[in-house]
Amino acid sequence: MFRTSLLPLRPRNCSILCAPFSSSISKSYALPNLSLDLDPSYQRLFNDIDISLKKSRLQQNATHRELEIVPGDSTALANDLPVKDWTPLDMEDQPFLQEDSDEREHRKSPAASFGSRQIGxxxxxxxxxxxxxxxxxxxxxxxxxxxxxxxxxxxxxxxxxxxxxxxxxxxxxxxxxxxxxxxxxxxxxxxxxxxxxxxxxxxxxxxxxxxxxxxxxxxxxxxxxxxxxxxxxxxxxxxxxxxxxxxxxxxxxxxxxxxxxxxxxxxxxxxxxxxxxxxxxxxxxxxxxxxxxxxxxxxxxxxxxxxxxxxxxxxxxxxxxxxxxxxxxxxxxxxxxxxxxxxxxxxxxxxxxxxxxxxxxxxxxxxxxxxxxxxxxxxxxxxxxxxxxxxxxxxxxxxxxxxxxxxxxxxxxxxxxxxxxxxxxxxxxxxxxxxxxxxxGTRPKAVTNVGRVGAIGKKELEKELLSNTPMKELQVGVDETIPLLDTSVETLSIPPTIDYEGRDLSPAQVEEQLRREAYGWPRLVFSPLKKSGHIILDSCTAEGKIVRLTIPKSQGKQAFYDARKSSWGDIFPHSPKNAPLERHQPRLKRKDSVGTGADIGKRKEYRSRVDGPSYAKVAESIRETKKKSKRDYALSRGDKVWDD
Known part of the structure; x- marks a missing residue:
């Protein structure tokens, strides 16, 4: 609770008269604040931006300033050029923009691109x-x-x-x-x-x-x-x-x-x-x-x-x-x-x-x-x-x-x-x-092996070439004038370039040779099995067998990339690093059975089935055979007619 003061009210100017008798009130209490000497840069800032809290409500509906075109040499041509004559950026004149797109398009080797060219x-x-x-x-x-x-x-x-x-x-x-x-x-x-x-x-x-x-x-x-x-x-x-x-x-x-x-x-x-x-x-x-x-x-x-x-x-x-x-x-x-x-x-x-x-x-x-x-x-x-x-x-x-x-x-x-x-x-x-x-006609034969290197293969060969290049020691120079090079005496050393088969052939010549080579490339008859470290390709090969090809990462980036981008129905040009594995289908004793283990879960049905011969079955087959004429019997032999 506050106590009510018994002191009488003083006039407003009493504080000034009583100031000498007070020890806690400063003499400059009633004097106005002096203006600060600001840097001219701050003066410009305060005049441009109103940061006053009292006037914030008044400035809410203020309109934004629009940009103005400053006349100059850089905009003189743009002001005179009509809109219909404006043209987009020409990609052909910008080689640095074309580099990435071309590289992505040719990441596959020409041979793999030829073998996977299908209609989507x-x-x-x-x-x-x-x-x-x-x-x-x-x-x-x-x-x-x-x-x-x-x-x-x-x-x-x-x-x-x-x-x-x-x-x-x-x-x-x-x-x-x-x-x-x-x-x-x-x-x-x-x-x-x-x-x-x-x-x-x-x-x-x-x-x-x-x-x-x-x-x-x-x-x-x-x-x-x-x-x-x-x-x-x-x-x-x-x-x-x-x-x-x-x-x-x-x-x-x-x-x-x-x-x-x-x-x-x-x-x-x-x-x-x-x-x-x-x-x-x-x-x-x-x-x-x-x-x-x-x-x-x-x-x-x-x-x-x-x-x-x-x-x-x-x-x-x-x-x-x-x-x-x-x-x-x-x-x-x-x-x-x-x-x-x-x-x-x-x-x-x-x-x-x-x-x-x-x-x-x-x-x-x-x-x-x-x-x-x-x-x-x-x-x-x-x-x-x-x-x-x-x-x-x-x-x-x-x-x-x-x-x-x-x-x-x-x-x-x-x-x-x-x-x-x-x-x-x-x-x-x-x-x-x-x-x-x-x-x-006879089957064409090819002896070349071109088109196996794409953008990825070229990068890999360049890194390998760079790693095999001997390093040169640095020499301590002296602070003196460098004389002009005498080109008549010294010859510039040409850096070594990557070399692979078909490097000097044109794209049309490479594709023509690939057409002959493709007669012996394996055909992917099943969907590839793509693992993290290797790709499994079940394909029909030139030996007339169904062979499982394994392309590991260690075979090279180009071959692994081409195998990873392959799909069902393609022809694959790269030979596998590891020995191929022939897929074997076990011979069936019964033609009507599906395969090994087909009787699992059906043994009761197989046990009740009578597989042995009977006189009733023999008599029935004889009667059916007699009813058929020679022509009908020849037509009913099924696939045997292809061997005649």
Whole structure:
């Protein structure tokens, strides 16, 4: 509590009068503060910036000062130059900016870049999308989804999931009359679902064929077995263009080098749709013919054989028997075409059909070399261009163990009509395929080993060269005038440069030699296993075996980088540092078993199964054999017909 003071109030000037009697109050208490003598720089600062707390609220809405252009020599040209004449910085005039971008582009060696040059995503040309959209608009859109679901989905599924869809066309009807009623509808569904997928796979194979053969490949004629709606025709028109540009936006069917196309197919519904698509597009002077069978008058003349491709895409698995497949392959060989391209699905049946056709075409080539009288052309023999690096038996087909498939995959950007037909919002689709490209003549051989050094390899060689260069001792100089150098007496020492094979060759010469070397490079038939210290590559080699290649870090930065950037389907140029390991598939005692240990967890089922012979089974097989005629029995022998 405060006590109330009893002292009377004093006047205001009492403090001044009473000051002499107070010992605690200073004499200068009531005097005003004197002004400080500030440096002139501080005076300018206080006048420019108001840091007063009392006036802070008044300065909140103050407008900001705008920048003013001070006239001078540096801005005189910019003021006179109009905006339309302004140009961005030229990268060609700035070498220091170009150095990093070029180095990143060429970090791979030229050989590895050549072996991994694939199409990332295939885009359907706008010209083809337009004609397919016109075809769909002319039909019944309400039935398109149901027809596509009936033809291209697994039985019992409604196509709700992506795994339910398949591009394999297999339609069966009770009668020809019922099949005729579905011709147009099945063709429209095929064009909206299967044609884009087949187009992407054929485009990928033809792109690789152009890369491997280069300027030596000139195509004017196409003979297509199993033409369907013309997937092979459209892929050939856009793959072989008069100009060398690979830009898909600039490709049109009227600019193709293809002059003649013969489509062979008995499926009238698909062929009718193919004719509509071609008639709706400007193809220039292209001669298009459709037939149900290949005849003698359709063979190519000897002068046009080197410019002709015999193509069969996704047709072999639709044929009912192995004899029909063999007959079709024989027709492709007898046509006289210099290059034969065969594609099918990457399923077990599709791969086996392609592998059997490969062996049969190689056998026909060997027969021509052994007996020259059998050769109908000047070029004798045959060899595989892709994907195999050898002409021996397929190691995956004759492994004797679990059936493995040599297949590849290509992604396509789905057009709008594919998404609407499948009722799907996914914008891409992956199509799996197995293929082989066989060409007449003997297999080329290469003796060079160029293109193995890229930007990373050059840096490594430069560091190694610098480390091996002897160091020079420093000398103590004296403070005196340095005389001028007499260039007539002393010669400047040229620093040593890195040396590797093919250093003096131009990029065009290097790529031409790489094309010959690529015939023996291993093909990656499975996805690489990329570890932190080494890369494992399971590949098909020139020895005709499936070999596991291991590329460690100790092999070198360039080889390790190229292996790390490799992918499924590439051809790899570097030889491994360590000894390769052959992959072995154990022989199976039973053909119907999957592999070693297939009975684990199923022993009760195997125990109850009667594997021994019985009289009832023997009698039943005899009756079934008697019912078959000799011709039907020959057709039912399966793969044995390829050995005849």
């Amino acid at each position: 995503t295939v885009v359907l040309p706008q010209e083809l999308q337009t004609v397919i959209n016109l075809l769909i608009s002319d039909g019944k859109k309400s039935l398109l989804h149901s027809d596509a679901t009936r033809l291209f989905t697994s039985p019992g599924t409604g196509g709700e999931n992506e795994i339910d869809w398949d591009t394999q066309y297999d339609s069966s009807y009770r009668s020809r009359t019922q099949a005729a009623r579905h011709y147009a509808r099945d063709g429209a569904a095929f064009a909206s679902v299967a044609l884009p997928a087949h187009y992407s796979a054929i485009t990928a194979v033809l792109h690789h064929l152009k890369l491997r053969l280069g300027s030596a490949l000139e195509v004017n004629n196409i003979i297509d077995w199993g033409a369907g709606t013309g997937s092979g025709l459209w892929a050939s028109l856009y793959a072989f263009q008069n100009n060398s540009s690979d830009d898909g936006d600039n490709k049109i069917a009227n600019n193709s080098t293809i002059k003649s196309y013969l489509g062979i197919d008995k499926r009238e519904g698909l062929v009718s749709i193919g004719k509509k698509l071609v008639s709706s597009t400007s193809t220039g002077g292209l001669n298009v013919r459709w037939k149900k069978a290949f005849k003698e008058e359709d063979k190519i003349l000897q002068d046009d054989a080197s410019k002709t491709i015999a193509l069969s895409s996704f047709m072999m698995t639709t044929l009912p028997t192995s004899m029909a497949q063999k007959t079709m392959i024989q027709e492709m060989w007898d046509s006289g075409a210099h290059t034969m391209v065969i594609l099918d699905h990457n399923s077990k049946e599709g791969f086996e059909a392609v592998a059997r056709a490969r062996e049969y075409l190689l056998r026909l080539g060997r027969q021509e070399i052994e007996d020259p009288n059998l050769a109908s052309l000047n070029v004798r023999g045959s060899h595989v261009v892709a994907p195999c690096p050898h002409d021996q038996a397929c190691p995956l087909l004759h492994s004797g163990g679990a059936k493995l498939v040599c297949g590849f995959s290509q992604r396509i950007q789905r057009p709008s009509f594919v998404r609407l037909t499948k009722h799907s919002g996914i914008g891409h689709e992956d199509i799996g395929y197995s293929y082989v490209v066989v060409q007449r």
